[in-house]
Amino acid sequence: MCLMNETPNPIEVPEFESLAAAVEWLGLDISEDQLAQLDAYRQLLWDWNEKINLTRHTTFAKFAARDLLDTVELAKHLEQGERVLDVGSGGGVPGIPLAILRPDLTVSLCDSVGKKSRVLEDLVANLALPITVYPARAEEVLEVTTQGALVARGVASLKKMLTWLAPHWDAFDRLVLIKGKAWVEERGEARHYGVMKGLQLRRLASYESPLLGESVILSITPAEN
Numbered sequence: 001m002c003l004m005n006e007t008p009n010p011i012e013v014p015e016f017e018s019l020a021a022a023v024e025w026l027g028l029d030i031s032e033d034q035l036a037q038l039d040a041y042r043q044l045l046w047d048w049n050e051k052i053n054l055t056r057h058t059t060f061a062k063f064a065a066r067d068l069l070d071t072v073e074l075a076k077h078l079e080q081g082e083r084v085l086d087v088g089s090g091g092g093v094p095g096i097p098l099a100i101l102r103p104d105l106t107v108s109l110c111d112s113v114g115k116k117s118r119v120l121e122d123l124v125a126n127l128a129l130p131i132t133v134y135p136a137r138a139e140e141v142l143e144v145t146t147q148g149a150l151v152a153r154g155v156a157s158l159k160k161m162l163t164w165l166a167p168h169w170d171a172f173d174r175l176v177l178i179k180g181k182a183w184v185e186e187r188g189e190a191r192h193y194g195v196m197k198g199l200q201l202r203r204l205a206s207y208e209s210p211l212l213g214e215s216v217i218l219s220i221t222p223a224e225n
């Protein structure tokens with residue numbers, strides 16, 4: 001089940017005829033070359049979406065104000081040259097736009113559903129991006145790789161994710177999550193079930209999307225002694 005919040009739009013959203021127009025509306029700082037690559041990704045994703053359900057963000061406004069805005073905000077909190085695994089990448093967000101916006105990163109994607117991983121492989125090949133795709137659960141990927149940051153959007157509650165990842169903290173440094181405003185309740189649940197023990201959660205940023213309201217970037221690391 002997709003956990004991405006689909007609350008009604010708080011404002012009247014203009015209809016755009018290009019990604020460039022939607023990006024300008026949001027005031028996102030994206031170079032012309034990157035915009036061309038992002039638009040190529042968007043087109044391939046929408047083409048695949050006709051055959052397999054990958055995204056509901058099938059207008060320029062939604063793609064820009066949800067997928068690109070989230071990725072731009074996330075990108076600000078990753079270290080130079082960091083190894084990043086996108087957990088539960090689905091149609092490729094945030095991992096694919098992240099690799100386009102931050103070519104210094106070493107980005108990998110994983111999805112536990114085989115047909116989604118095959119689409120990810122096709123997208124990455126068509127866009128000629130240096131991304132590895134793992135057709136596996138993140139927990140399995142962490143048995144065979146080490147990562148700096150695990151990033152995720154819309155995959156599972158904090159409680160679930162921290163439970164899955166608990167045996168694997170040796171294989172990565174931190175978890176960086178894009179969450180909607182329900183993160184506070186999720187943190188309460190995770191604390192209640194004891195899965196935050198020994199971990200430290202910090203809110204790195206909060207930002208407003210005209211289509212969703214407040215979102216946050218959370219970082220979870222082992223607690224310092």
Ligand SMILES: C[S@@+](CC[C@H](N)C(=O)[O-])C[C@H]1O[C@@H](n2cnc3c(N)ncnc32)[C@H](O)[C@@H]1O
Binds near residue numbers: 004090092113153156
């Ligand atoms: C709702 S989709 C979100 C996709 C994408 N991150 C986005 O925001 O558009 C969640 C995806 O996570 C995948 N998934 C769930 N648990 C996973 C796990 N433990 N490891 C890897 N993928 C997982 C599912 O197959 C699904 O494609």
